[in-house]
Amino acid sequence: MNAKAQKAKGCGIEPAYYDAVTQAIRSEAVKVLKEGAVSAVIGYLPGRRKSAAVPAVVTTEEEAGRLIFSPACVNNLSLYLTKAKKGILPGGKIGIVAKGCDLRALAGLMGESQIKRDDLFIIGINCAGVQGAVAAGNGQLTEASIAKKCRECTAHTPEGVDFVAGTLPHLDGLTPLEAEELARIEAMPQAERWAYWKEQFSRCIRCMACRQVCPFCYCEQCLCDKNRPQAVESSPRPAGNTAWHIVRAMHLAGRCAGCAECERSCPMDIPLNLLNRRMAQELKELYDYEASMAPQEKGPLNQYKEDDDQSFIK
Amino acid sequence: MHAEQVKHDFEPKVVAFVCTWCTYAGADLAGTSRMQYPPNVRVLKFPCTGRIDPVFILRAFQKGADGVLVSGCHPGDCHYMAGNFHARRRFAAFRALLDFVGVDLNRLQFSWVSAAEGGKWVEVVTELTERVRGMGPMKEFKELELEEQWSASLSTPELKAAYDSIT
Amino acid sequence: MPQIITEANLRSLIDSLVKESKLVVGPKEAGSMVLYQPLSNGADLKLGALPRRSSKELFFPICEDILTFGKEDGVTKVKDVDRASFPDAVLIGALPCDAGSPSILDAVFSWDYNDDFYLERRKKSTIVGIACTSCDDACFCTAVGYAPDSPAGSDLFLTPLKDGSYACNAVTEKGEKLVSAHGSLFKEGAAADAAPLAAPDTAKLDLAKIKEWLNTHFEDPLWQSIADVCLGCGACAFICPACHCFDINDEGTPDHGTRRKHWDACGFGKFTNHASGHNPRDIQNKRYRNRIMHKFKYYDDKFGKTLCTGCGRCIRACPVGIDIGDILNKINVQAG
Numbered sequence: 001m002n003a004k005a006q007k008a009k010g011c012g013i014e015p016a017y018y019d020a021v022t023q024a025i026r027s028e029a030v031k032v033l034k035e036g037a038v039s040a041v042i043g044y045l046p047g048r049r050k051s052a053a054v055p056a057v058v059t060t061e062e063e064a065g066r067l068i069f070s071p072a073c074v075n076n077l078s079l080y081l082t083k084a085k086k087g088i089l090p091g092g093k094i095g096i097v098a099k100g101c102d103l104r105a106l107a108g109l110m111g112e113s114q115i116k117r118d119d120l121f122i123i124g125i126n127c128a129g130v131q132g133a134v135a136a137g138n139g140q141l142t143e144a145s146i147a148k149k150c151r152e153c154t155a156h157t158p159e160g161v162d163f164v165a166g167t168l169p170h171l172d173g174l175t176p177l178e179a180e181e182l183a184r185i186e187a188m189p190q191a192e193r194w195a196y197w198k199e200q201f202s203r204c205i206r207c208m209a210c211r212q213v214c215p216f217c218y219c220e221q222c223l224c225d226k227n228r229p230q231a232v233e234s235s236p237r238p239a240g241n242t243a244w245h246i247v248r249a250m251h252l253a254g255r256c257a258g259c260a261e262c263e264r265s266c267p268m269d270i271p272l273n274l275l276n277r278r279m280a281q282e283l284k285e286l287y288d289y290e291a292s293m294a295p296q297e298k299g300p301l302n303q304y305k306e307d308d309d310q311s312f313i314k
Numbered sequence: 315m316h317a318e319q320v321k322h323d324f325e326p327k328v329v330a331f332v333c334t335w336c337t338y339a340g341a342d343l344a345g346t347s348r349m350q351y352p353p354n355v356r357v358l359k360f361p362c363t364g365r366i367d368p369v370f371i372l373r374a375f376q377k378g379a380d381g382v383l384v385s386g387c388h389p390g391d392c393h394y395m396a397g398n399f400h401a402r403r404r405f406a407a408f409r410a411l412l413d414f415v416g417v418d419l420n421r422l423q424f425s426w427v428s429a430a431e432g433g434k435w436v437e438v439v440t441e442l443t444e445r446v447r448g449m450g451p452m453k454e455f456k457e458l459e460l461e462e463q464w465s466a467s468l469s470t471p472e473l474k475a476a477y478d479s480i481t
Numbered sequence: 482m483p484q485i486i487t488e489a490n491l492r493s494l495i496d497s498l499v500k501e502s503k504l505v506v507g508p509k510e511a512g513s514m515v516l517y518q519p520l521s522n523g524a525d526l527k528l529g530a531l532p533r534r535s536s537k538e539l540f541f542p543i544c545e546d547i548l549t550f551g552k553e554d555g556v557t558k559v560k561d562v563d564r565a566s567f568p569d570a571v572l573i574g575a576l577p578c579d580a581g582s583p584s585i586l587d588a589v590f591s592w593d594y595n596d597d598f599y600l601e602r603r604k605k606s607t608i609v610g611i612a613c614t615s616c617d618d619a620c621f622c623t624a625v626g627y628a629p630d631s632p633a634g635s636d637l638f639l640t641p642l643k644d645g646s647y648a649c650n651a652v653t654e655k656g657e658k659l660v661s662a663h664g665s666l667f668k669e670g671a672a673a674d675a676a677p678l679a680a681p682d683t684a685k686l687d688l689a690k691i692k693e694w695l696n697t698h699f700e701d702p703l704w705q706s707i708a709d710v711c712l713g714c715g716a717c718a719f720i721c722p723a724c725h726c727f728d729i730n731d732e733g734t735p736d737h738g739t740r741r742k743h744w745d746a747c748g749f750g751k752f753t754n755h756a757s758g759h760n761p762r763d764i765q766n767k768r769y770r771n772r773i774m775h776k777f778k779y780y781d782d783k784f785g786k787t788l789c790t791g792c793g794r795c796i797r798a799c800p801v802g803i804d805i806g807d808i809l810n811k812i813n814v815q816a817g
Contacts, residue, residue, distance in 0.1 A: 047802045048810075049618045054802040055710045075801060079712075087764055088709045186414070194416025194454055202461070203511070205534070205543055205719045205744070212714035213800045223369065225751055231369045233732050235544045235741045238461040243372055246415060250368050253407045265800035267533060267716045269513045275414070282410040287403070301407060304399035306389065312409060313402065314425035314438055464519050465542035 013128045013141050013169055021069040021125055021166035025097055028123055028163045029064035032095050038121045041095035042077045043067040050139040051131070055080065057088060067097070069165070071131040071141040076259040078105040081115050082218040095121040097165075099130070100155025103293045104257035105215045107160075110295035112255070114218065117295070124158025126168040133264055143174065149260040149273065152176040159293040182274055182281075198238065201245050203268040206236035210248065210262035210272055216255045223247065249275035254283050254300040257291045326380035326446040328355045330439070331366045332427075333398070336387035339429035344436050351436040352443040355383070362386065364397025368408040371422065375455045381421045381446035383438065388426040398426075417454070421446055483672050484649040486639070490666040491647060492523025495573060497663055504568040506539050507575075508532045520573070528574055529615060535722030535792065536579040537586070539572055540602045543719075544743035547598065547729070551737040564601040571659070573609045578622050578792035580610035581634035582722035588784035589725060598742065607655045610635030611647070616679035619793030621806040624686045627790050629679040641676040648672045681791070683806060686813050688777065688787055694816035695778040699770070703815075707808060708766030710801045715746030717795035717803075723776070723788040726752075747771045773808065 029041045045056040046068050053072035057080065058064050077096055079085060098106060103124060109115045129141060129150035151174040158164055185193060211217045211224075224232045224244055232247055233240030248262075249272075256276045263273040283289045286309060289300035332338045338359045344351060360366050363386030374382050384405065392398045405424055413419055423442045427435045446452075461467075486494070498505045499522060509518040509525045514533040520526055550559045572580075583603055590599040613622075613629035622628060632638035637656030639647040649667060651657040660667055718724040728745035732738055745752060748769065753762045762768045776788040789805075796804050 048804050048807040049796075051618075052802045052804070054804075057709050072802075080710075085765075188416075190413070190416050190418055192416070193414065197415045198454075198458065202463075205715075207715040207719045207746070208749070209712070209714035209716045209798075209800050212712035227730065230732065231367075231373060233730075234728075235730055235732060235743045237463065237466075237544050237741075239376060239455070239458045242415075242455075242458055243369075243376060246372055246411060247369055249411055250408055253411070261800070265714070265716070267720055267798040275411070278414045279407060279411060282407060286406055301403050302400070304396060304403055306399070308399070308402055309406065310389070310402055312406065312424060314423065462545075463538070463543045465538040466545040 013171070015140060017128060017166065017169045018070050022067070024163075024165035025067050025069055025123055025125075026065055028165065029058070029067055029095060029097075030061045032121055033059070033061050033064050037093060038095040039090040039092035041067070041097070041121075041123075042080050042089075043095075043097040043123075044069065044073040044075070044077075046070075047072070059090065069097070069125060070139060071129070071145070072139060073097075073099075074130045074147065074261075074264060076102045076105055076213075076215055076257075076261045078102050078109060079213065079215045079261075081106075081120075082109060082215055083114065083220070084212075084218040093119055093121055095123060097123045097125065098158065098161070099125050099127040100153065100158055100293065101149065101257065101259040103158055103161065104155060104291045105259055107293050107295045108255055108257045108291060108299075109215060111297060111299065112216075121163075122158075122161040123163045123165055124161030126158065126164060126166045127153075127156055128169055128171060129153065133269070146174070147260070147264070148178045149258065152179055155293065178273065178277065181271070182277055185274065186278075197245075198242070200270050201241045202238045204236060204241040204245065204270060205268060206234070206241065206244065207267060209265040209267065210270075213261045213265040214252070215257070215259070215261075216252055217248075223251075245270070245272070245275065248272075249279055252276060253279040254289060254302075256280060322447060324447055324450060326354055326443060326451070327378055328352070328381040328383060328439070328443050328446060329374040329379040330355050330357045330383040330385060331363075331370055331374075332357055332359060332384075333363050333366075333386035333393075334359050334361055335393040336391060336429050337385040337425075337427040337435065340427040340431045340435045343429065344432035347432050349432055349436045351439045354443045355439050362392065362394050362397035363401035364392075364394065366401065368404065371408070375417070375421075375452060376459065378452075378456060380449075380452040381423070381442050383423045383425065383442055385425045385427050385435075385438065388428055391428060418449070420449060421452055483669070484651070484660060484667045485642075485646050485670050485672060486649055486667050487646040491573075491639075492526060494663055494666050495520055495523035495526060497666075498571050498573075502569075504570040505573060506536070506570060507573040517572070517575075517579075526574055528611065531576060531615075531792065531794075532579075533794075534720045535582060535794065536572055536575050537582055537722050537725070539570060539606060540583055540599055541586070541725060541727075541744075544741055545598060546739050547742050548740045549738070550733075550740070552735075562598075564597055567601050567605055570602070570606040571609065572606060575608055575610050575635070576613045576792075577610055577627055577629060577631040577633070577635075578613070578790040579722050580608050580638075581627055581631065581790045583608065584634040585723055585780075585786050585788060585790075586725050588786060589780070592783075607636045607659050608634060609637045609639065609656075609659070611639040612641060612675075613679045614641055614676055616681045617793070617797075618682065619796040619804075619806070620679065620681040620791065621683040621793055621809075622791035623681050624683040624806065624809070625688065625787060625789050625791040626685075629681070640672075642673040643676050644673040646673070648675070683791075684810075686809050687816070688781075690816040691809060691812050692778050692781055694812050695774055699774075703808075703811065704766040704770040707803060708764070708769040711748065711765050711769045711803060712801055713748050713750055713765050713768065714800065715744070715748055716798045716800065717772070717805075718746035718748060719744055720794045720798055722790050722792055722794075747775065769803075773805075777809075 044053040132147035232243045260273040287300040425438045515530045517536045590596040636653040638650045780788040
């Protein structure tokens with residue numbers, strides 16, 4: 001146990017790995033832009049701060065030569081392809097840099113007919129992991145700074161992409177903190193679970209970062225913005241906050257790709273991905289559905305079987 | 315003949331979201347057949363269980379329901395072919411979510427009641443009402459409704475506790 | 482001779498204030514972060530970390546009731562919230578970037594209309610600021626005219642000393658009152674050396690030049706380049722000490738309900754949506770432009786102040802890494 005924990009300390013990922021991925025992305029992005037195969041590439045540019053990277057839509061070879069991949073490249077860029085962000089992309093085929101978890105979101109959006117595979121040039125990343133909300137000062141990935149989702153990633157290697165950047169380094173197994181937390185909450189007595197979530201949701205300030213950052217929250221009219229009739233209180237009080245987070249989790253059930261962007265974006269550190277994971281787990285158990293890198297025609301909640309479980313119905 | 319009304323200390327509010335084609339007709343049949351069922355239930359009619367959004371259930375609890383019933387046509391009998399099949403999946407997922415955030419699922423009942431099943435309607439409503447009566451009022455959402463962020467509440471519970479502990 | 486208060490006495494001061502039924506608000510540990518929250522005793526005070534949200538919520542709550550309405554005998558009766566019941570409050574341990582914000586906001590809340598929800602709370606509050614000793618690469622208070630030891634906005638200002646105690650500087654009458662009412666906790670004496678202050682690594686911006694540039698660059702490619710990635714969430718505005726937009730919502734039923742005032746953000750798509758469906762800021766870059774314009778031009782035009790204290794919260798919180806410090810630097814350079 002100790003030896004294993006020791007070994008995992010540095011995550012075994014050398015900065016050279018990120019440099020190699022960066023070089024691969026740059027040369028491919030420059031190439032496709034030069035050839036005119038795409039009109040823009042959505043990727044990451046370095047931020048002013050060491051621990052930050054900024055999503056960017058690059059249209060020139062010069063800009064493409066500055067694209068990076070580092071532990072700070074946390075964003076799920078598929079968001080920028082949805083109609084929530086319409087108007088920011090030039091017409092024509094678009095290149096996009098995607099990690100495995102982002103690819104699942106791309107597949108989900110294709111399944112929901114929001115984007116077409118033919119309109120994309122996907123630069124997939126052999127992804128070793130990115131940082132969580134707590135960034136290390138030097139920008140390097142450590143066991144303390146790696147994102148929780150990356151600790152139990154099942155999508156290191158991209159599938160069905162047009163170009164693969166980088167080679168996957170050897171990865172040490174890390175303890176699945178999030179799965180443990182999920183199990184801990186599930187094992188609580190029901191009243192304790194209520195108290196847990198009550199405390200979490202009461203911190204919510206309704207900045208809507210969880211909604212805005214989600215590739216699947218592309219509705220032009222959110223139910224939660226409506227006040228005639230009002231389904232969910234828009235005021236940031238504990239009552240409305242709880243309702244909002246329940247509704248959000250429900251609307252994402254069977255659609256969420258598990259990129260955990262909602263949780264990362266939350267300025268109040270609400271563990272939103274636990275809700276998403278609990279729903280994903282339930283849909284896997286009930287209907288054997290899992291988000292995948294290959295588009296699926298229908299999600300678990302817009303199809304049915306005549307013999308679906310109905311043991312809970314009288 | 316009306317059965318003797320028993321006085322209870324607690325009369326739960328039960329909200330029933332029903333489909334118009336089967337369960338509403340079933341409840342109607344129970345009425346026209348002069349069957350007795352608890353008057354605690356407030357029936358809301360929808361075209362189909364497929365139209366019953368989980369947010370309605372949430373809203374009912376938030377606004378004071380102690381129990382919620384969702385009822386529609388038996389599988390295969392849906393007036394719109396598959397509305398109840400979709401609803402079945404949606405509610406299976408929603409139950410798991412509510413359970414995960416700590417809502418007692420004994421307060422939420424789903425059933426299939428056809429237009430011919432007046433007796434089953436009575437049975438389902440009675441059982442849910444009595445079960446919820448035994449559980450007492452649904453306090454969780456009501457308490458939540460009264461809570462404010464600290465900056466808006468004029469005296470926080472925490473402050474009160476603090477005064478008590480210091481003086 | 483300056484007044485000195487030891488850390489133990491500072492905590493005792495909180496105990497005394499709580500005993501006097503004052504609402505004492507200060508940085509307090511809350512799960513994974515520190516937040517300004519009501520303190521139940523001196524031990525709760527957690528110094529040395531920047532709270533995740535600013536302290537503006539003491540004066541400008543996230544959400545507050547402004548009236549309630551209900552039907553009595555078929556007639557709708559409206560009941561105002563009694564402003565007199567707002568508690569006397571002491572904000573303790575506010576960093577200069579937070580302590581400075583209410584004095585910026587006073588102008589807008591008492592401009593064409595006196596917002597007595599804000600003003601009453603403000604009147605009843607005493608702010609005990611504290612010099613800042615730690616910073617990170619998002620901090621830029623020095624760039625916008627504040628400083629880790631800026632007493633602007635504080636009624637009483639504490640400067641951490643090397644021996645762990647604090648030098649007290651009563652900036653206003655309110656601050657003097659606070660000291661004299663708890664005289665036994667303070668002692669006069671020679672101050673030890675001050676603890677090293679935070680030193681944000683940013684160059685000073687020329688705010689006048691930036692404003693001049695903004696005067697003439699309502700249309701500029703810069704807005705497009707930022708707004709392409711902006712998500713339109715309200716994280717930056719909500720944790721900002723100076724953002725003060727709010728929305729008013731009636732919640733409840735026609736028979737019984739509450740009118741609530743709660744935070745709103747200019748980044749939201751619905752913020753300027755008209756009832757007609759027309760939206761003058763229909764795309765994100767117009768919304769982001771408004772955020773910068775409001776902070777560094779409009780507010781200055783109207784009230785002669787800048788709506789930014791350089792706390793860096795928006796930089797840390799932005800889900801897509803938009804860096805207002807970086808943008809201001811760019812404008813500063815462009816402005817020449």
